[in-house]
Amino acid sequence: MIFHVDGNSFYASCERLFRPDLYSKPVAVLSNNDGVIVALDQECKNLGFKRGDVYFKVRKDIEEKGVTVCSSNYTLYADISARLNSLYNQFCPEVEIYSIDESFLFLPDWHNTDYSEIAWNLRETAGREIGVPVAVGIAPTKTLAKLCNKLAKKYGGVCDWGKIDRDETLKNYPVGDVWGIGYAKTGFLKKHGINTAYDLKKYPLDKAKKNLSIVGVRTVQELNGIAAIDQVHREKRDLIICSRSFSGGVYHLDELVSSLTEYTQEAVKRLRDDGLACSFITIFLMTNPYDQGDQYSNQATTQFPKPTAYLPDILIMALSLLRQIFRHGYKYRKVMILLSGMEDGNNRQYDLFEDTTEKEKRERLMQCYDLLNNKYGRGTIRMGAAGMANGQGNAGIVPWKMKRDFLSPSYTTRLEDVPKVL
DNA sequence: TCTGGGGTCCTAGGACCC
């Protein structure tokens, strides 16, 4: 049996965790750069706000209605997420972490078991021990478990596929809300008279294969109670992306160099934290498509002679690719680094002609770098170009720096931010 | 002033091979 568990309005719940004054008050969490609303609690939804609302457009409304706004604090959310997952593990050894706030639990098929009782217990424990409300959907397939999870929010927290009127439920469930049916597929299906999850369940498999590809076939099977989407055991990730929109327009190469250096450091940190080395690097550079002015976007990719996790080499390559694609005279909005072709970083193929002394020196340098940054905080030591061209004389505003005007403290991961009991 | 960021999976089509 599969449980799909997720945190209700997860980011907003995390923000409320250490702010009892926000309990049952409307809270909205903004994306990086304070651009759009990415999470909001029920109270905020009731006021008519939606995920994806552009902050600067709804700001006045938000202020008038007394909504508390938070910049996203991923360090906090990741920590709460880890706590939830370790709790799930106490209930079930097989947990697939699907996203920061969603997990699938694969429970053995016991006979005569009331799974919803287990689910209520899980929900109650999460609320008591972690302080975050979760909802649980119970079904024989992932797609149905996700569907039940959505219903669970109406049923007070738990929904068991075995205990509801299934056909009736599917007939009232819009096809576009089914997991795996996005914008494009919804458009196609509606044109062909498939409007509900029930219609999709009855859609012939050969048509599904032809029109919705193998992905759609799996969805149809799952709606019919046949598990077709496997549990994912991912050993390593495929790629690392690090990109950010600038809060202001950026025109100069040195500012791009500066920001790209920061993103490269962050990307390499993730690479090293996961014990990986990368074979390819891609740099993207683009203007703002919403702008009226001239648009430019370009990318460049190169392969390293062998997989690497050595920051200086990766940074030199990143900056050289940036210089290749940079053109004067544009108002840039975003620069992005993408690392791919992952290999195991600790167990790389040795080069017959490799200078092992040099290799050891590099390894020691990087170990030292990691150590300092892990111990004293990110950015304690960094590469030369990072954070330099920072727009001095500009009232301290760095045009490429991310906006996070409403950031909450790192309650659980920074000693000085831990709440005090007085 | 101001419109997120980070991922995975699948498919089509080209290059190349025998």
Add this chain to the structure above:
DNA sequence: TCTGGGGTCCTAGGACCC
């Protein structure tokens, strides 16, 4: 001038997800 059949591998781009 005619111009097979079967296959693999790689990549770009689309679709979808949270």
